[in-house]
Amino acid sequence: MRAVVPYNDPSPSRLRYRFERLWLKPSVRQLIRLWLPLGAVGLALFTTFNNEAIREAVQLKSTQIYEAVAARPEFQVTQVAFADVSEALQQQILTVTGLELPISSLKLDVVALKRAIETLDAVKSAQVRVLGGGTLEVLTVERDPVVVWRDGDVLRLIDGEGHRVADIARRSARGDLPLIVGLGAELEVAEAMRLLRVASPVTDRIRGLVRVGERRWDLVLDRGQTIMLPEYGAIRALRRVMALHQAEDLLNRDIIIVDMRNGERPVLRLTDEAISELRRLRTEVRGEDA
């Protein structure tokens, strides 16, 4: 049998024992493992950046690096490519965005550019993107004018949504578009367009649509004829008038006003000559009878 060596049995010193017990406390462990390093790093950062000179130096250095990167040819935008944009609008876009080429694409804020372009009246929506090879592509959807709106002394082109597209100097500049007049007329362009479609049998005679009291329309024809339409059901009323016109040739007669405002009782107003002629004819008939 081997001689048995009396084994030493180590035991922790009181200090070590206390320390281990302290270490087993979750709060203490978290403090030392997490908060103490965080605090140290925080303190180091704070003391470093508390110094004005260091802060400025860091700022300067970072700006320099940024500039150096931004100035690289890979990031240069040298030209603007327009897709489906008219010549005049291109000019407007360049003016409104104030682009100075060449510019670094890092400094280019395409979202702001897009917003700036969309502030133009003639532009409905725009897309701006930087393509490879230093090209800035601008895609726009233009607004199509559908009517001319006489707003006081100004003639405006209005698109289907009532948005202004451009001003024109003379009515004859866009003779192809119908005219609407009156306060608030631009807000009801859609209805106006529908009315004009209904009135297509007399298209060549239409002078324009007048918005009355911001609530109803008058359809003005040549020879001073007016069709007064109700606030509600204007389309139906106009269809009735058109039907009458087809059947009785109404609008070619000596009539000034077709008043459809009261749907139950349409009223016709004749011209003065027509009235006197009517009276004359009536007395004649009565006289013969008498």
Add this chain to the structure above:
Amino acid sequence: MTPSLFEMQREMRARREAAVRRGVVAILDIGTSKIACLVLQFAPNVNAEPRGSDAVTVPTMGAFRVVGVGTTRSRGVRFGEIAVMDETERAIRTSVQRAQKMAGLRVDDVIVSFSGGRPRSYGLSGEINVENGEVTERDIGYAMAACDVPPYGENRQPISAMPVSFTLDHQPGLSDPRGQIGNKLAVDMHMLTVNDRVVQNLLHCVRRCDLELAGLSISSFASGLSSLVENEQELGAACIDMGAGTTGISVFIKKQLIYADAVRLGGDHITNDIRQGLQVDSTVAERIKTLHGGVVATGVDDREMIEVPNPMAQWEDERRHISRSELIGVMRPRVEEILEEVRERLDASGFEYLPSQQIVLTGGSSQIQGIDELATRILGRRCRIGKPIRVMGLPQAATGPGFAAAVGLALYASHPQDECWDFEMPADRIGTRNVRRAMRWFRNNW
């Protein structure tokens, strides 16, 4: 009853409940040869889970799990009592630290068991008239206060005082009379006293390790809790916890401790005998005892030679050989002496009147080969070697009989029994003290 330990027990109970609610409590079994520390983790829903390939379900006693175990050689402990405070403190620190390290948890509250202190049992009885017809907790407290306490000596203190059974109007054997209707309530109580100085030393030693005491028990009681099976506890059985310094005896019936005692003889004495008989070092003697020891000699043992190193050897190869029967011849008288002492104590306890008289041997020294045979012969009853009940998470190395007290203490922590101090005491016993304490509090704060 001296108020100090009484008050302390209440305090310890509150602390234990708080610790169990918090989920972590440590068990510290201070023995003569080893100090074991278990860290228990209480969880609200730990279910039994099949462990290993044998798919045996581990019975869950309470809902705790052993998450840390630390065992170390005991130092400075003799006969289960602290002899050298510093050494013991170091040993406790070592085992607690190991257990904490294994568990990864810090423990603050420990439940301590010890084997020394010359425990002495008293059976008390008291009788009162039930106040309102229905037995309340108050009545139980009054009944216990009515027990006449025998003079147990100047330097002794009760360590446990448990109601064993109640009698309500001549109906005996009630375990919980609360809510029952009756006139006369009598209680049989078992009180255990130990040496005051031993307990105070132990408390001081634990406090010096920055630990708070959450319970105190004697190890023979704890061993009985863990190594007696349920119907042994119910029908009557004795647990003999054969430690290194002392041999504890606890007698249970109806799951209550009714007698506890200790013989101040144990495995260390056997080792000592071997040391003297064979002229070897104590470490060698211990080794020979654990490897080759036994108490029943057979013919084969004459031929089985054990090599014994000679401390007086002139050169390396000089060896002695003794036969195993010689070793048994050295060990057997001492074991017989221990068991005879135990028999005397058991006879004094009235063990023979119990319905069942199972005897269970446990503790480190019960691992000596053939001891159950010898014990059966000496004690005159069936004996078996008891290993502690399996608890969740206990490593294999800590499941032997030597850990019976530690495991029993863990069970005690999860299922504490109601003790005398858990009941409300009549005001005439504690009233003046309360008033005085209130006065003091007023004076200190205003």
